[in-house]
Amino acid sequence: MLDLSAPYVQRALLEMLLLAVPAGVLGGWIVLRRLAFFAHAVGSVSFPALVLASAWGIAPQLAALAAALGFGVAQERLGRVQRIGADAATALLLVGALAAGVVLASDVFESGTEVDTLLFGSLLGLSATDVWLTALVAGATVVLDAALRRHWLGTGFEPAGARALGLRPVLAERMLLAGIAATAVVALGAVGALLVTVVLVVPAATARLLTDRLATLQLAAVALAAVEGLAAVWLADALNVGAGSALAVLGGGVFAIVAGATALRARAVPAS
Amino acid sequence: MNSAGVVVRGLSGGYTPGRDALRDVSFTADPGQIVGVLGPNGGGKTTLFRALLGELPVRRGEVELPGPPAYVPQTEGARLDFPVSAFDVVLMGAYARTPWFRRVAAGDRAAARRTLERTGLADVADMSFGVLSGGQRQRVLIARALLQDAPVLLLDEPLSGVDSVSAARIESLFAELRAEGRTLLVATHDVRQAGEWDRVLCLHGRQVDFGRPAAVLSPETLRETYGAELIVLEGGGRAVGVGHHGHAH
Amino acid sequence: MLGWLTDPFASPIVGRALLELLILSLACGPLGVWVLLYRDAYAAESISHGMLPGLVLAALAGAPLLLGAVGGVLVAAAGIALVARDQRLGADLGVAVCVSTLLGLGGLLALSPESPPRLGELLFGDLLGVSGGDLAVAGALAGGVALALLAGHRSLALAGFDRGSAPSLGVQPLRWELVLLVILAVTTVAAVQGLGNLLLVALVLAPATAARSLARRLPVMLALSVLLAAVAGTAGLVLSFHLEVAAGASVALCAVTVALLALLVPAGRLTH
Numbered sequence: 001m002l003d004l005s006a007p008y009v010q011r012a013l014l015e016m017l018l019l020a021v022p023a024g025v026l027g028g029w030i031v032l033r034r035l036a037f038f039a040h041a042v043g044s045v046s047f048p049a050l051v052l053a054s055a056w057g058i059a060p061q062l063a064a065l066a067a068a069l070g071f072g073v074a075q076e077r078l079g080r081v082q083r084i085g086a087d088a089a090t091a092l093l094l095v096g097a098l099a100a101g102v103v104l105a106s107d108v109f110e111s112g113t114e115v116d117t118l119l120f121g122s123l124l125g126l127s128a129t130d131v132w133l134t135a136l137v138a139g140a141t142v143v144l145d146a147a148l149r150r151h152w153l154g155t156g157f158e159p160a161g162a163r164a165l166g167l168r169p170v171l172a173e174r175m176l177l178a179g180i181a182a183t184a185v186v187a188l189g190a191v192g193a194l195l196v197t198v199v200l201v202v203p204a205a206t207a208r209l210l211t212d213r214l215a216t217l218q219l220a221a222v223a224l225a226a227v228e229g230l231a232a233v234w235l236a237d238a239l240n241v242g243a244g245s246a247l248a249v250l251g252g253g254v255f256a257i258v259a260g261a262t263a264l265r266a267r268a269v270p271a272s
Numbered sequence: 273m274n275s276a277g278v279v280v281r282g283l284s285g286g287y288t289p290g291r292d293a294l295r296d297v298s299f300t301a302d303p304g305q306i307v308g309v310l311g312p313n314g315g316g317k318t319t320l321f322r323a324l325l326g327e328l329p330v331r332r333g334e335v336e337l338p339g340p341p342a343y344v345p346q347t348e349g350a351r352l353d354f355p356v357s358a359f360d361v362v363l364m365g366a367y368a369r370t371p372w373f374r375r376v377a378a379g380d381r382a383a384a385r386r387t388l389e390r391t392g393l394a395d396v397a398d399m400s401f402g403v404l405s406g407g408q409r410q411r412v413l414i415a416r417a418l419l420q421d422a423p424v425l426l427l428d429e430p431l432s433g434v435d436s437v438s439a440a441r442i443e444s445l446f447a448e449l450r451a452e453g454r455t456l457l458v459a460t461h462d463v464r465q466a467g468e469w470d471r472v473l474c475l476h477g478r479q480v481d482f483g484r485p486a487a488v489l490s491p492e493t494l495r496e497t498y499g500a501e502l503i504v505l506e507g508g509g510r511a512v513g514v515g516h517h518g519h520a521h
Numbered sequence: 522m523l524g525w526l527t528d529p530f531a532s533p534i535v536g537r538a539l540l541e542l543l544i545l546s547l548a549c550g551p552l553g554v555w556v557l558l559y560r561d562a563y564a565a566e567s568i569s570h571g572m573l574p575g576l577v578l579a580a581l582a583g584a585p586l587l588l589g590a591v592g593g594v595l596v597a598a599a600g601i602a603l604v605a606r607d608q609r610l611g612a613d614l615g616v617a618v619c620v621s622t623l624l625g626l627g628g629l630l631a632l633s634p635e636s637p638p639r640l641g642e643l644l645f646g647d648l649l650g651v652s653g654g655d656l657a658v659a660g661a662l663a664g665g666v667a668l669a670l671l672a673g674h675r676s677l678a679l680a681g682f683d684r685g686s687a688p689s690l691g692v693q694p695l696r697w698e699l700v701l702l703v704i705l706a707v708t709t710v711a712a713v714q715g716l717g718n719l720l721l722v723a724l725v726l727a728p729a730t731a732a733r734s735l736a737r738r739l740p741v742m743l744a745l746s747v748l749l750a751a752v753a754g755t756a757g758l759v760l761s762f763h764l765e766v767a768a769g770a771s772v773a774l775c776a777v778t779v780a781l782l783a784l785l786v787p788a789g790r791l792t793h
Contacts (some may be wrong), residue, residue, distance in 0.1 A: 092781075099720055192628075241628065344547075
């Protein structure tokens with residue numbers, strides 16, 4: 001049974017609750033703007049940075065942020081090459097980062113468990129700083145969303161005409177990507193570099209099945225992410241794994257159920 | 273009724289069941305005739321071609337063809353970043369008759385070279401398709417259709433946005449194909465051009481009219497075809513529609 | 522100097538690893554070019570990432586990795602196909618959910634048992650553990666892939682170049698798009714032993730990216746891709762021997778480096 005008095009449990013529960021906020025707020029945008037692959041990549045490329053941070057004793061969040069920034073710049077440049085395309089560019093940078101991380105890790109780490117923790121997350125490794133940073137990011141994403149909603153909607157809907165409408169597409173876009181990157185960075189500890197999408201994408205995708213109104217989607221996603229997150233802590237503790245794997249299975253399961261149910265309901269009501 | 277031409281009777285159909293993009297099209301095109309197909313965007317020209325190619329998901333009515341038609345699409349559909357030369361593209365016209373385990377026959381390769389010369393593209397045969405001009409690309413696709421040696425050719429706006437050199441080349445090609453007894457269906461916005469051909473078919477979701485240009489190309493028919501206030505340029509040039517009401521596209 | 526290059530291959534273990542990589546180059550090289558031309562990089566990434574649970578289950582059950590790979594790929598492909606159909610979500614999003622669920626499930630299965638299977642080898646490959654039997658299997662699979670791509674060359678070129686006209690020229694685009702995905706799945710199964718499910722996509726995409734940048738004509742691209750894959754594989758092995766780092770990751774990193782270097786060459790500098 002989950003020991004609610006243990007500090008690590010309390011931090012984990014709090015962390016998952018706080019992560020639910022950007023999961024829903026930004027998740028809605030990720031769904032709308034087709035940024036799922038980007039979210040996955042920006043989490044994964046932090047892996048070598050985390051290895052180095054562990055070796056050099058610097059703050060992992062800082063290293064991860066640097067990696068995310070580097071990735072963002074490189075992906076933008078590389079993705080413009082017509083012969084390659086954005087997806088291939090992302091995939092190459094992602095796999096390159098993972099390979100670099102493994103090469104570094106064989107020097108830095110003795111056993112494989114540290115690598116597993118970095119990739120799939122850990123319940124035990126969360127410090128108070130991690131939780132504070134997550135709270136900060138959660139607040140920031142709410143503010144960003146309120147301020148830039150209009151821009152993100154306009155640019156997403158019709159990029160060519162956005163500037164004419166008085167929007168600042170480039171800056172607003174960068175802020176969206178930065179927000180996603182920041183959320184990925186603070187989620188790394190709990191869910192791991194490979195599974196950032198279980199926080200940022202899966203709950204929002206599930207919510208998308210239930211509604212197509214953005215605000216409702218975001219709220220539903222926050223609620224889903226919160227409930228799933230709490231349950232994930234319980235499951236992760238029971239199985240002694242990181243929260244990432246547990247949340248992945250729970251989130252995926254919920255998604256499958258909702259997808260099945262809504263598909264059946266659609267079939268039951270004949271299209272006019 | 274000439275069995276070597278194109279015969280269409282009561283053709284209707286579309287892309288989804290219950291929503292016809294084309295209704296009640298009936299016409300006959302004899303061998304050696306060029307038929308101009310006029311109509312607004314979304315009016316059914318491309319749908320008709322798809323139907324004749326046997327690619328329309330929902331189709332009712334009868335279509336008689338002397339053989340599988342060759343299709344010259346608008347060049348926008350082809351990928352410009354694909355690593356194929358003009359020669360490679362023309363050679364694709366022979367793919368249908370080459371079994372998968374054989375190389376394309378030497379005879380077909382020679383024919384491809386000749387076809388490139390015929391379309392005035394001998395110089396650029398080995399250049400990448402994507403770097404050619406719009407007119408040159410159009411001629412490459414026509415050359416590909418020529419290589420197929422089909423009795424019927426369907427051309428989707430082959431002259432739109434094409435430079436005058438290419439256009440002249442293409443039009444003289446039409447004359448040659450006509451003399452060879454092939455049937456051409458050419459979708460176009462150029463009313464003047466259509467007026468010079470053997471028959472005109474006007475489509476706007478359904479068949480508005482079909483027949484000789486002199487009979488069909490009246491202001492009333494054109495208005496009904498384009499469903500809008502028509503601006504007919506001096507000398508009966510391009511039909512430009514200015515719509516009062518929304519078109520269903 | 523030459524000794525530095527040939528020393529690693531004195532050992533039969535490394536010799537087999539080299540052979541494995543050369544065999545894989547025959548399949549991954551040309552396949553990668555087609556994946557890039559068909560813009561299927563995301564699919565390649567997803568299928569390889571999503572096969573993890575299959576690999577883990579095979580490892581837990583003591584069954585051959587090949588079985589787990591095939592099962593894993595089938596489940597991943599089925600899941601992706603199922604979820605990609607949903608109109609509301611769009612293909613990318615459904616795939617992201619499917620992949621992260623499967624990755625997480627794999628992590629859960631691997632990290633929860635008392636005696637966990639060697640997750641690192643599943644993720645990053647066990648290039649130096651390749652046996653004669655493994656080579657035979659890889660040879661059969663890679664040979665099949667190479668032959669299939671050769672036989673289907675014209676159809677793939679036509680369907681990729683001009684999807685709209687392909688049917689009138691005797692080629693059904695949907696069929697060939699599917700064939701390509703099947704070939705991709707088979708190649709994934711072949712490559713997972715040596716490079717692991719996270720890194721194998723490097724050998725598929727990176728040499729092809731380089732070839733695409735350097736060559737102008739398709740047949741040259743395909744051949745160059747094989748060559749560059751072989752070069753990257755050899756270089757990776759040599760470096761991993763001398764620097765004492767993980768072999769698979771070293772190969773992947775070399776491949777990505779080759780790709781990035783090739784992208785620096787201005788377009789048109791190398792003709793043909």
